[in-house]
Amino acid sequence: MSITLIRHGQTDWNIEKRMQGQLDININPKGVQQIHLLSKRLKNFKNWHRIYTSPLERAKNSAKILGEKWNLPVEEVEDLKELYFGDWQGMTYMEIESKYPDQWAMWHSQGGLTQFPGAEKTILGMNRVIHCINQLIEKNQEPIVVVTHGTIIEIYDHYFLGISPEDMAMESRLIGNGTAIHLENRVKMEDD
Numbered sequence: 001m002s003i004t005l006i007r008h009g010q011t012d013w014n015i016e017k018r019m020q021g022q023l024d025i026n027i028n029p030k031g032v033q034q035i036h037l038l039s040k041r042l043k044n045f046k047n048w049h050r051i052y053t054s055p056l057e058r059a060k061n062s063a064k065i066l067g068e069k070w071n072l073p074v075e076e077v078e079d080l081k082e083l084y085f086g087d088w089q090g091m092t093y094m095e096i097e098s099k100y101p102d103q104w105a106m107w108h109s110q111g112g113l114t115q116f117p118g119a120e121k122t123i124l125g126m127n128r129v130i131h132c133i134n135q136l137i138e139k140n141q142e143p144i145v146v147v148t149h150g151t152i153i154e155i156y157d158h159y160f161l162g163i164s165p166e167d168m169a170m171e172s173r174l175i176g177n178g179t180a181i182h183l184e185n186r187v188k189m190e191d192d
Helices: 012-016 029-042 057-070 093-099 101-107 122-139 150-160
Strands: 002-007 051-053 074-076 144-148 180-184
Touching: 002 057, 002 122, 002 150, 029 057, 051 057, 057 074, 057 144, 093 101, 122 144, 122 150, 150 180
Parallel strands: 002 144, 051 074, 051 144
Antiparallel strands: 002 180
16 A cells, blocks of 8 residues: 655635635645645655546646646546535634634544534544545555645544544644655554
């Protein structure tokens, strides 16, 4: 098993610290630059054979740049979308913390137990992501790249480390825009 998870390039909303969720915000010029730089840094890292991406523009356009630079096919996968944050989408982090202090605190300590107002059940969203990435790994015998969102990468990274969705402290490890995390040879836990 070998997978490289890449967060999309920067958006204007990332700068504003505004919750994007499943709103379709595109990468900005700095985000394009970040992905071009990442493509140069990683071009000889692994012998990848395919890139999978979230269908949201910020991830899809990041993946398209990488696919062109690395001469790899890019495939959109619906379940790689960011979590649906409901009423939080479009709000700044400060606005969320002010309006929903208990849920904001829970998101940072027990992410899977958080329920966003007007949103999908968080635990179901987390399980969707984990199941999707596990299926992509099983389907591919060669190393793959997944271009997606910070929360999605953080969820899978926690899972990879054996942390259950209920115990995931979200945004405990901020994944920068245009950042790659490489994971290899996860040892299955008894309850997997």
